[in-house]
Amino acid sequence: MAGHKILVIDDSKVIRVRVKEMLPQGNFNVIEAKDGQEGLKFISKERPNLIMLDFLLPKVTGWEVFQKIQSQSQLKKIPLVLMSGRKEEVTDKIPEPFEKHFFAFLEKPFEKKELTAAIKLAFELAKIRPSEAEAMEVPAPEPNSANVKALQAQVKKMQNEIVALKKQMAQLVKLVTVMKQKLK
Structure with a gap:
């Protein structure tokens, strides 16, 4: 990964510096952006080899930057590491597994x-990301009978667990009723 330009878009100076310090010295040129607006400018101007994007940003949010990246075929090819201290904020907008969206x-x-590990995964995912033409040509996968059977088994197991929980609830209701009568 020698000579890679890494764009770190994060409103926290501590995170930007931490990323820079954790990378092997001399192998990376780290460009820092303090918000999404500045990050978008650097993406166009610098054409980084990797983007590390905080999801919660001022001015232009990480979600908006992510959407902009996804809307342009040239930008989609850049390996992406999405960062957040609040994973639920990300999963509200982008469902897991994140790898299917081609970012770490x-x-x-x-x-x-x-x-x-995240940087390596981002590079691997960028390599396997299909081009726009390939994505359009790929037919939807056929349902796999093994997958269907596995899902049916999970449903059956969950149904049995629900029945067991209902029995436990009924026992608790009886217990509460008996306790109320004893307290009177």
Whole structure:
């Protein structure tokens, strides 16, 4: 990964500096953006090899930057690591597994090992991301009978658990009724 330009878009100076310090020295040119608006300018101007994007940003949100990246075929090819200390904010907008959206997710706070793994995953996902033409040509997958059977087994198990929980609730209601009568 020698000579890669990494754009870190995060409103926290601490996170931007932390990313820079955790990367091997000399191998990366780290560009810092303090908000989504500045980040979008740097994406166009610098054409980074990797984008590390905080999801909760001032001015232009990480969600808006993500949508902008996804709307342009050239930008979609750039490996992306989405970062957030509040994963639920991300999953509200983008359902898991994140890999199917071709980006890595890094939960804050993070350690060097997690950062490295996320960067590697982002590069791997960018390599396998289908082009626009390929994505249009791929037919929907046929339902796999093994998957269907596995789902049916899960449904059956959940139904049995519901029955067991209903029995437990009925027992609790009886117990509460008996306790109320004893207290009178």
